[in-house]
Amino acid sequence: MSSKGQWTRVDFSRVPYDVFTDPQIYEQENERIFRGPVWNYLCHESELPNVGDFVSTWVGNTRVVVARSRDEGFHAFENSCAHRGAQIVTAVRGNAQRFSCPYHLWTYNLKGELTGVPMAGGVKGKGGMPPCFDKKDHGLNVMRVARFGGLIFGSFSQEAPPLVDYLGPHAVAQIERLLVQRKPKVLGYLRQRIPGNWKLYNENVRDPYHGSLLHQFQVSFGLQQPTMKGGIKLDKDLKNTWNHSIISESDKDNQAIVAQAYEGTGKYNPNMRMADPALTQVPLDLGDGYKTTILSIFPSLIIAQVDNTYAIRHLRPKGTDLVELHLTYLGFESDTPEMTQDKMLTANFIGPAGYISLEDGEALRLVQQGIRHRQPGGSEVLEMGGVGAIEDTDYLSQEISIRGFWSHYHRTMGLGMKEQA
């Protein structure tokens, strides 16, 4: 590893800043993580209802196409021709019988197998492909595909464990709660380009500590408070996190505790009110009391319920200092028109200009700016909630789940440790 910084704590309470800025590390991530023993989120089944439906997506740096074939199978392959590498599919989504590369019209079926090579037999007895050329040897680079709860995942590696094991019991339970109990339908998409490293976003969604601090909207209007009940649950690899918060009636009486938590910041105004509070009064339609649940699955998937907003967030890294966040907003087949309207309203919490999440994008930008010209060798300090063991908590002000992310990142990247006290 070329890093100037070093990993110095086995509990991952220090993270060298180079991981966010070093182009060589970024290239290694594509090889060791996105093409490594992980399951990458590709799309949701409901986006491919018919034979021939396809979507274009990204796995790390790699363009990928996911298609539904005649045998009801889902297939994923690199969007790069087996002939001379051209990008084959340019549409974001659509329906096709086959995929033809624009350059020399090599043609592939919905499984990514090569089915046609123009002029393979020569023209007027001349030219053509050599006798040893066999189309079977020149299909597209296909991924392993696995599905759970309507989510389609792909892996370039044979080493990735069975998908359910990879997800872990908490993720399985949450996917069933959010995406299986009711049949999801896509309400729409948003994309956001955030000028920060993709791992900063992984930190952000595993960081309930910031929830009531960065997001003044949430605190001011009672969506999130430091007094709320909640916690985190991790899978056995510590890579996937489920964090959740529950708001109860008693939180309304906690103003003194909240004011104390903000003491010295000059940021808390208990008298602030919304002129039109409709946005914050949409009833929770799951009826289980969870105000916010964020399920983060290594390396690039987040399934978030924020009040009544349900969204799949997919990270598409674009370099050391840029990530595209692709949001798929979900409603449910069983929703009444009013419920759909409510979901459209609360969608304003999340997204590029969301009342809550615009600040997350800004926080990433500020970190990336802050570390760009920092003195070499620096590292993050992750000690909130304690150091040492990385384990579940029943409280929210913690950075333990971020350390869990880094432990798995470090292992998957095959990095070393120069332990210091």
Ligand code: FES
């Ligand atoms: S590069 Fe695709 S057919 Fe030649």
Ligand SMILES: [Fe+2]
């Ligand atoms: Fe946030």
